[in-house]
Amino acid sequence: MVVKKELLANIKCWLFDLDGTIYLGDKLINGALEIIEVMRHQQIPFYFLTNNSSRSREDYVQKLAGLGLDIPKEKIFSSGQAAALYLQKINPNAEIFLVGTHSLEEEFIQHGFQLTDENPDYVVLGFDTTLTYKKLEKLCQFVVEGKPYIATHPDINCPTETGFIPDVGSFIALVAASTGRTPDTIIGKPHTPIIETIVEKTAYRPEEIAMVGDRLYTDIALGEAGIATVLVLSGETKKEDVKDSPFKPDLIVQDVFELLKILK
Numbered sequence: 001m002v003v004k005k006e007l008l009a010n011i012k013c014w015l016f017d018l019d020g021t022i023y024l025g026d027k028l029i030n031g032a033l034e035i036i037e038v039m040r041h042q043q044i045p046f047y048f049l050t051n052n053s054s055r056s057r058e059d060y061v062q063k064l065a066g067l068g069l070d071i072p073k074e075k076i077f078s079s080g081q082a083a084a085l086y087l088q089k090i091n092p093n094a095e096i097f098l099v100g101t102h103s104l105e106e107e108f109i110q111h112g113f114q115l116t117d118e119n120p121d122y123v124v125l126g127f128d129t130t131l132t133y134k135k136l137e138k139l140c141q142f143v144v145e146g147k148p149y150i151a152t153h154p155d156i157n158c159p160t161e162t163g164f165i166p167d168v169g170s171f172i173a174l175v176a177a178s179t180g181r182t183p184d185t186i187i188g189k190p191h192t193p194i195i196e197t198i199v200e201k202t203a204y205r206p207e208e209i210a211m212v213g214d215r216l217y218t219d220i221a222l223g224e225a226g227i228a229t230v231l232v233l234s235g236e237t238k239k240e241d242v243k244d245s246p247f248k249p250d251l252i253v254q255d256v257f258e259l260l261k262i263l264k
Contacts, residue, residue, distance in 0.1 A: 008262075010207065010228075011208060011210040012208040013045040013046070013202050013208060013209045013210070014046040014047075015046070015047050015209060015210065015211045015212065015227075016046065016047070016049070017048075017051075017211070017212065017213030017214060017219050017235075018050040018060070019052055019158060019159050019160075019214075020232070020234060020235020020236055021212060021234065021235060021256065022048070022064075022069075022256070023063075023067060024159060024160065024161050024235070025160050025161030026161070028067050028068065029234045029256060030234070030256070030257045031255055031260050032067075032256055033068055034260055035259065038263075038264075045202065046075070047075050047201075048060070048064075048076045048077065049077045049194070049198065050079070051078075051079045051127075051153035051188040051218055052158060052167075053078055053126040053152035053153060054080075054103065054126065054127040054129050055078070055080075055104075056080070056103040056104070056106055056107050057076045057107075058073060058103075059103050060076045060078070061073050061076065077198065078107075079126075079153040079187050080100070080103075080107050082152075082188065082193055083126070083150060083152045083187040084107055084108050084110075085111070085197060086150075086185070086193045087111075087113070087122060087150070088111055088112070088113075092112055093112075094113060094120075094121040094122055095114045095115070095116045095120050095121050095122075096108060096113050096114070096115055096116070096121065096124055097115070097116060097117055097122070097123045097138060097139070099125045099126060099128050099131070099136075099171075100124070100152075101126070101127075102130070104126045104127075120142060120147060121147075121148070122148045122149075123139060123149050123150070124150045124151075124152065125139065125150070125171060126168065127152065127155075127158065127167055128171075136174070136175075139175060140179050144181075148184055148185075149181060149182075149184050149185075150183055150184065150185045150187065151172055151183040151185075152168060152187050153167075153168050153169075153187060153188025153218070154169045154172070154186050154188065154218065155167040155168055155169050155188075157169075157170070157236065159214070159235045159236050164236070189211075189215075189222055190218055190219075190224065190225070195225045195227075206226035207226050207227075207228075209228070210230060210250075211223075211227050211228070212230040212259065213230075213231070213232065213235075214233070214234060214237055216231070216245040217245070219231070220247040220248070220249045221247045223250070224247070229247075229249045229250050230249060230250065230252075230253060230259060231249035231251070231252045232253055232254070232256060233252065233253070234254065234256075
């Protein structure tokens with residue numbers, strides 16, 4: 001693919017996905033350490049933007065530190081954090097039934113919410129690696145009752161070192177099959193709430209921002225909002241998948257190491 005040099009020249013802020021872009025499981029992807037070092041040395045603004053809501057920002061700080069990347073939590077945006085900020089604007093005193101990990105529960109509690117499993121104001125579906133049948137039963141009950149229903153992100157699978165595991169998009173399909181309802185609002189990439197959060201937090205215009213990620217229907221779909229997009233082939237997507245996708249990246253690279261060579 002021809003590199004749109006004029007497009008990349010206008011980028012003032014870089015967003016990096018994590019799973020499948022910076023690391024897979026407990027291994028850094030080729031070039032991850034180097035590209036962050038270069039951006040720091042050249043004082044290029046960058047942030048990590050992940051749809052994975054199973055971890056808190058503190059969890060990501062610790063994970064990245066274990067992989068050799070010293071990143072402050074202010075550099076990390078997750079769909080879980082964005083969901084909490086979204087609800088904070090709508091109803092900061094809401095009681096929430098949350099399907100999520102302990103880390104996601106802590107994220108919502110830190111934003112001032114009370115969690116409940118009785119008559120909630122909202123139900124929130126996150127990436128819950130501690131999912132139980134009881135949680136699903138309660139979730140479907142509240143969805144059938146008509147409670148406002150929010151999902152943190154739409155990803156169908158989460159990439160790992162050993163393959164893909166079901167993510168929130170799969171849970172959404174399960175709940176829809178049982179209740180006939182899909183979420184009223186989805187927060188994460190490529191949906192409006194996460195884009196608004198990024199623009200507000202970074203103070204950069206969409207055309208000054210580039211997203212680097214491995215998923216066409218989330219990372220690359222952010223291009224619909226006027227953001228430049230770079231597809232890495234180190235995670236979920238294969239190069240042949242692009243042909244039939246409605247979402248086309250501005251640039252395709254094997255991994256962030258190849259992107260670094262282009263940027264240099």
